[in-house]
Amino acid sequence: MENLAAAPEQPIETASIDDAIAYLKSNHPGAIKLDDRAGYEGIIVDPDHLVDVARVIRGELGFDYLSSATAVDYLGEGDHMEMVYHAYRTGGGGALVFKAQTDRENPAIPSLTSVWRGADFQEREAWDLYGIRFPGHPNLKRILMWEGFHGHPMRKDWREAYYEEELKPFDSRWPGGHVHRSEEKNVFGKNVNYPTDIDLNRLMDSSESAVYESLGLGVDVERIMDKDGFETNELVVNMGPHHPSTHGVFRMVLTVDGETVTSLEPVMGYLHRNHEKIGERNTYLHNIPFTDRLDYISSMGNNHGYVLAVEQLMSLGRKYNPPTYRCEALRVMMVELSRIVNHLWAIGFWLNDIGAFFTPVLYFIQERERILDFFEAVAGSRMMCNYMRFGGLFGDLPERIKSVSNLTNDRVRDYNTMQFLTEMINERIPRTIDELELLLTQNEIVLERSVDVGVLSAEDAINYSAAGPLLRGSGVAYDIRRADPYSIYPELDFDIAVEEEGDMYARYRVRVTELRESVRILRQILPRLEATKGESIWADGKPGAYQPRVPHGEAYGRVENGKGELGYYVVSAGGRGGSSNPWRYHVRAPSFINLTPLGRMSQGYKVADIVGILGSIDIVLGETDR
Amino acid sequence: MELNLQELNATEFPVPVELEDNIAITSLSQLYNWGRRNSMWPMLFGLACCAIEMIATASSRFDFSRFGFEVMRATPRQADLMIVSGTVTKKMVVPIVRLYNQMPEPKYVLAMGACASGGGPFKEGYNVVSGMDKYLPVDVYVPGCPPTPQALLYGMIALQRKIDGQSIANGDDVPWYGVGSAEPTPVPVLGPDIIDPRQMDMIRRQAESAARDMEALGLRELPAITQIVAAKAETAEAVAEALPADTDALNVVLPTGGTPWQEAEDIREKRRLRALARKALRATRRAAQAEGE
Ligand code: SF4
Numbered sequence: 001m002e003n004l005a006a007a008p009e010q011p012i013e014t015a016s017i018d019d020a021i022a023y024l025k026s027n028h029p030g031a032i033k034l035d036d037r038a039g040y041e042g043i044i045v046d047p048d049h050l051v052d053v054a055r056v057i058r059g060e061l062g063f064d065y066l067s068s069a070t071a072v073d074y075l076g077e078g079d080h081m082e083m084v085y086h087a088y089r090t091g092g093g094g095a096l097v098f099k100a101q102t103d104r105e106n107p108a109i110p111s112l113t114s115v116w117r118g119a120d121f122q123e124r125e126a127w128d129l130y131g132i133r134f135p136g137h138p139n140l141k142r143i144l145m146w147e148g149f150h151g152h153p154m155r156k157d158w159r160e161a162y163y164e165e166e167l168k169p170f171d172s173r174w175p176g177g178h179v180h181r182s183e184e185k186n187v188f189g190k191n192v193n194y195p196t197d198i199d200l201n202r203l204m205d206s207s208e209s210a211v212y213e214s215l216g217l218g219v220d221v222e223r224i225m226d227k228d229g230f231e232t233n234e235l236v237v238n239m240g241p242h243h244p245s246t247h248g249v250f251r252m253v254l255t256v257d258g259e260t261v262t263s264l265e266p267v268m269g270y271l272h273r274n275h276e277k278i279g280e281r282n283t284y285l286h287n288i289p290f291t292d293r294l295d296y297i298s299s300m301g302n303n304h305g306y307v308l309a310v311e312q313l314m315s316l317g318r319k320y321n322p323p324t325y326r327c328e329a330l331r332v333m334m335v336e337l338s339r340i341v342n343h344l345w346a347i348g349f350w351l352n353d354i355g356a357f358f359t360p361v362l363y364f365i366q367e368r369e370r371i372l373d374f375f376e377a378v379a380g381s382r383m384m385c386n387y388m389r390f391g392g393l394f395g396d397l398p399e400r401i402k403s404v405s406n407l408t409n410d411r412v413r414d415y416n417t418m419q420f421l422t423e424m425i426n427e428r429i430p431r432t433i434d435e436l437e438l439l440l441t442q443n444e445i446v447l448e449r450s451v452d453v454g455v456l457s458a459e460d461a462i463n464y465s466a467a468g469p470l471l472r473g474s475g476v477a478y479d480i481r482r483a484d485p486y487s488i489y490p491e492l493d494f495d496i497a498v499e500e501e502g503d504m505y506a507r508y509r510v511r512v513t514e515l516r517e518s519v520r521i522l523r524q525i526l527p528r529l530e531a532t533k534g535e536s537i538w539a540d541g542k543p544g545a546y547q548p549r550v551p552h553g554e555a556y557g558r559v560e561n562g563k564g565e566l567g568y569y570v571v572s573a574g575g576r577g578g579s580s581n582p583w584r585y586h587v588r589a590p591s592f593i594n595l596t597p598l599g600r601m602s603q604g605y606k607v608a609d610i611v612g613i614l615g616s617i618d619i620v621l622g623e624t625d626r
Numbered sequence: 627m628e629l630n631l632q633e634l635n636a637t638e639f640p641v642p643v644e645l646e647d648n649i650a651i652t653s654l655s656q657l658y659n660w661g662r663r664n665s666m667w668p669m670l671f672g673l674a675c676c677a678i679e680m681i682a683t684a685s686s687r688f689d690f691s692r693f694g695f696e697v698m699r700a701t702p703r704q705a706d707l708m709i710v711s712g713t714v715t716k717k718m719v720v721p722i723v724r725l726y727n728q729m730p731e732p733k734y735v736l737a738m739g740a741c742a743s744g745g746g747p748f749k750e751g752y753n754v755v756s757g758m759d760k761y762l763p764v765d766v767y768v769p770g771c772p773p774t775p776q777a778l779l780y781g782m783i784a785l786q787r788k789i790d791g792q793s794i795a796n797g798d799d800v801p802w803y804g805v806g807s808a809e810p811t812p813v814p815v816l817g818p819d820i821i822d823p824r825q826m827d828m829i830r831r832q833a834e835s836a837a838r839d840m841e842a843l844g845l846r847e848l849p850a851i852t853q854i855v856a857a858k859a860e861t862a863e864a865v866a867e868a869l870p871a872d873t874d875a876l877n878v879v880l881p882t883g884g885t886p887w888q889e890a891e892d893i894r895e896k897r898r899l900r901a902l903a904r905k906a907l908r909a910t911r912r913a914a915q916a917e918g919e
Contacts, residue, residue: 145753146717150818150850153752160752161819161852182749183756185901186852187832191716191745191756192819193850194829196836200821241721244670244700248677249718270718271674274751281750290747296675365685383678383772622674 017094020061028053035099039316039553039572042097047109050100051136054085054115063087063096065478066116066465068556068567068588071126073104075156077573077583081107081132084569086556086588090462090476092483095556102132104155111136118465121596129154129276144269144625150195154277161186161193167581168281234262237607241270245353245611248621252598252614256607264602264610266595268625275626279585284310284390284548287585292384294566294587295623297345298338300375301561303388304331308486309557309568310390310550317551317578321539323391326532328488330393333525334385335559336518337375340429341368342562343511343518346469346618347436350508353615354449360440367432370424373413377401390548392538397529418530425522433515441512450504454601454613457502464597467590468564469514470617473507475500480560494521504616549578563618564590587626591619655793662706662732663786664694669705671725674712676739676772683775690779693786702728707785709778710764713741713748714755716820720813726762727810734789736781737764740771747771761822762811 015023021043025032031049035042045053057063067086074080081102086095100109111134112119123134124143131152134140141147151158162182164170172178183189240251249270255263275294279287291306292299314320323331345368348361372382377398379385387394401415440446456466461474471478479496481489497513499506538544550572558567567588572579594617602610639651668690672680683690684698691697699705702725714722726735737758740746745756758764765788768781812823821829836851 146816148817159850160750161850162750162756164750188825188828188852190760190822190825191749191752191754192821193852194821194833195818195850196833196840198818198829198833200817200826200830241718242671242725248672248674269753270715270721271713272715272717272753273674273713273748274753275748278748278751293675293747296678362686365682366687369682369687382774383675 015061017096020057020063020096023061024053024056027056035097037552039313039551041554042095042099044099044101047100047102051110051112051115053098054112057087057096057098058115061096062089062091064462065090066112066118067095067558067565068569068586069112069119069122069126070569070586070588071130071132071154072571072584072586073130073154073156075104079104081130083109083126083132084554085112086567086569088484090478090483092478094484097556107132108135110134111140113137116465117460117463118593118596120464121593125592128152131155142269144272146269150193153274160274160277161191166281168283168286239610240267246614247349247619248624250614250619250621250624252610254602254607254610259606259608261602261605261607261610264599266598268592268595268621271621271625273622273626275587276585280582282582282585283580284550284582285546287582288388289384289386291568291587292386293622294589294626295342295561295563295591295620296383297620298335298342298562299383299385300331300334300338300387301342301559301566303385304335304487305557305559305561305566306568307388307390307557308559309555309570310548312555312557313550313553313570313572314390314548316553317549321391321544323393324532324536324539325488326396326529326535327392327537329525329528329532330397330537331388332487332489332492333522333529334375334378334387335561336521336525337371339518339562340515341371342618343515344368344432344436346562346615347440347508347511350504350612350615350618351440351446354446354612356445360436363432363435367429370428374401374420374424377417389544391544396537418526421529422526425519425526429515429519433512433519437512441509446508447505449609449612450508450616452501452503453605453609454504454616455502456597456601460597460600461502464600465593466564466597467594468560468562468618469497469507469510470564470594470597472496472498473510474502480558480565484558486559492521492524504612507616507618547580549580550582551578554584558588561590563620563623564594566590566623587623589623589626591617591621591623592626595619595624655795658794659789659792663789666695666706666734666782666786667704668695668698668707668709669702669725669729670698670700671708672711673714673718674741676711676741679772679775680709680711680738680778683778688775688779690782693779693783695782702726703730705729706732707734707736707782708762709736709738710742710758711738713746714758714761715753716755716814717753717816719755719761719820720816722758723761723811723813727813731808734765734785735762736766736768736785738768738778738781739773740769743767743769755820761814 021032021034024043028045028049031046031053032043035044058066065088067088069083069085072082072084074082081104083100083102085098085100087098088095102109107130109132111123113123113134114136120137120139121143123137124140126132127134127137127140128142128144129152142149145153153160162185164172164182172180182191186192235256237254237256238251239254240246241249243251246252251267251270253265253267254261273293275290279290282290288303288306291302294302311320311322315322344364345361348364351360352358375385375387376382379387379394397417399417401417401420402413456464456470456474458475460466461471461476466474467478475498477496477498480486481494482496494517495513497510497517499509552572554569554571556567556569558565560566565588569584569586569588570582571584573583598614598617601613605613641649641651672678682688684695695707702708706729708722708726708729710722726733735758737743741748741754742758743764745754748754749756755761766781766785768777770777773781815821815823832851
């Protein structure tokens with residue numbers, strides 16, 4: 001293996017991960033060492049050579065897709081900061097994990113935006129939350145918090161205003177059992193804290209240009225907004241964060257020439273709820289309901305990615321039972337139902353955006369209600385299912401699905417569960433999809449508005465780390481369920497939806513095909529559920545440990561969620577017995593990273609198209625901002 | 627909404643029987659309220675997960691139009707009701723207050739879900755506002771995470787009941803029937819952390835006192851005010867000692883200042899001292915315990 005560079009047995013772009021690492025080592029001796037911490041994988045690259053090594057990884061080794069780039073603060077565990085990158089091949093296969101370390105005092109790591117444009121927002125996030133600088137980054141501004149915020153909040157030594165203790169459960173609550181309101185302990189009676197040297201006199205700038213400051217627009221806002229002169233016909237248009245078409249609290253700042261968009265800058269963070277900071281104080285189990293609230297349209301899918309990541313870590317330990325077959329089948333069923341909900345919702349609101357205001361979406365919401373009834377009966381909640389557990393599930397299917405609401409106009413529900421499912425999967429949902437296709441697929445207005453609009457080429461889609469229907473709509477057949485399979489997907493029969501054109505219409509078509517493929521999967525799940533009836537959902541017949549001790553190590557669990565690749569990077573820094581709280585908990589959010597190419601996709605189109613283009617990406621702000 | 631004159635007819639003035647279906651004699655307040663409660667247009671404005679349930683409530687299965695919430699308007703200038711449907715972040719509260727100021731009076735705020743009511747699951751997050759009522763007056767709180775559509779409908783109907791009880795005669799009840807329009811709510815500013823303009827003076831004072839404390843405590847690098855307060859507590863049996871020996875530390879009463887604002891601040895100061903005293907007490911106990919062992 002040492003001499004792979006001299007005589008490769010297989011072409012380098014398809015060599016196994018180990019071979020790839022060996023090739024890198026022979027190519028860059030001294031710059032690369034294996035990451036030999038217990039439970040860690042991949043290589044550690046000397047920051048000075050990072051860009052070169054990344055070029056080789058992408059170009060020669062064929063890892064063309066940068067899935068995730070995130071920072072970890074190892075305060076007290078070596079006292080350094082680390083950037084962790086996961087690169088994949090769009091041809092399929094596992095990750096090449098590489099890392100670069102820097103000191104905490106003055107952290108800086110060269111930017112990889114010149115290699116993968118998909119690193120853009122992720123590096124900005126690392127700067128915002130960890131204070132790592134990225135020399136070479138074109139626009140290194142804060143992305144989730146606002147410019148001027150005090151400190152970099154994800155650092156381990158940064159404390160929030162309502163700080164109580166490092167880790168949950170807090171002493172006061174358990175076993176102490178004292179409840180208090182954090183407001184009462186804060187001097188200001190609010191969730192705020194200020195540096196002692198705060199200068200209040202400088203803050204009162206409320207001029208119009210302040211609204212656009214700190215965005216790095218690359219345009220002179222003052223000049224453009226001066227409408228007295230005739231020499232300018234460029235205009236800055238602000239959309240959001242309150243705008244009916246931004247799917248939540250998302251903001252776009254466009255520069256337009258006439259009606260044509262010349263540049264677009266997405267602005268986010270209006271729903272930044274500090275998921276990761278809270279997640280690192282939480283125990284592993286605590287985090288499951290929090291994942292529900294990421295992409296709140298498909299909470300089951302979020303659960304799945306997270307439990308996969310933690311299970312991956314737990315499997316490193318001694319006592320770990322993988323989930324049973326029935327459990328896996330149930331998981332897949334829930335996830336596919338979520339995907340259906342997600343795509344119906346996405347298509348419905350995209351139609352809103354291109355002008356079919358609220359009529360189509362009402363029909364899709366109707367269908368969603370049906371699925372939510374089922375979730376409610378199984379998991380206890382319509383939207384926030386909190387259903388999966390490490391190594392199992394919250395519960396098996398109930399015998400019957402009963403009405404829980406007592407609305408007088410709500411027909412009383414009492415169905416046999418399997419019958420309900422069979423009817424829903426075999427009749428109702430296919431009927432809805434047929435109807436949807438009948439009315440929309442050849443609809444002249446839909447075609448007129450969406451064909452050749454918002455085009456993203458295949459190369460760009462890969463390079464910008466686009467995922468999900470956005471990637472597949474550009475002709476890249478990359479679906480994690482096939483490319484890097486998990487759960488029982490390998491034995492299920494389904495096709496990857498892919499369209500070549502890369503426009504809005506292609507994305508719509510991908511979603512419709514995926515709806516049909518999901519139904520196909522569900523049809524295969526039904527007999528599997530019948531066959532495993534009575535089998536436990538837990539490996540040894542009873543629920544696993546309430547508070548698992550997770551062994552030392554790192555894991556990256558990813559799933560194909562409705563919106564694209566959802567990944568969880570989890571680090572457990574436990575001692576000998578493992579730890580019950582994650583040291584690092586990072587969410588690779590498809591909604592966030594899919595926005596990286598938005599600016600590029602929008603250039604040259606009309607303002608009215610922008611709304612549709614955003615809708616065709618399908619974002620949800622809970623996940624974008626986390 | 628069906629016109630129900632009997633319901634509206636609320637005086638003892640007799641209406642001839644043959645005119646009962648055509649004429650009602652009622653008070654002006656009641657007529658106003660009746661009109662307002664039945665044409666309450668919410669603002670089309672979603673914040674987070676709760677917004678999805680709000681949309682579900684608006685859609686055909688639950689359909690809040692049945693109760694007079696007719697149609698959601700995208701512009702605040704056409705809306706009567708702001709449903710704060712989700713987590714309010716510091717970054718977002720600035721536009722929210724601006725939107726509220728842009729709504730014409732009479733206007734109402736409904737806090738939907740745990741987040742909007744008090745911070746919810748994300749309360750301790752550094753970018754999260756612990757409840758909409760820290761910045762705007764809230765009329766109805768709907769618990770849940772997310773509240774089911776039924777719960778939201780219930781909350782909206784509760785708001786209608788509230789409107790029913792309002793009267794023009796009582797200016798405090800419905801300030802917009804008074805003279806002129808109300809003062810706009812001051813819009814928060816994004817500084818090192820979010821700044822409520824109403825707290826400007828307090829922040830300045832706290833910053834000054836924290837700077838003094840830093841010197842007194844010999845602290846160097848604690849950047850934030852509350853951390854200095856905490857550090858004071860660390861060193862501060864001192865705080866307990868500073869109080870006269872016979873004071874019940876948990877019941878310190880401070881003289882209250884003149885303005886309501888001052889008063890609120892004093893109460894907070896009192897709470898703070900209590901917390902410090904409690905902490906000192908606990909430390910003493912722990913020390914005693916350690917000695918015992
Ligand atoms: S209350 Fe719950 S569902 Fe509503 S916004 Fe907050 S986290 Fe989401």
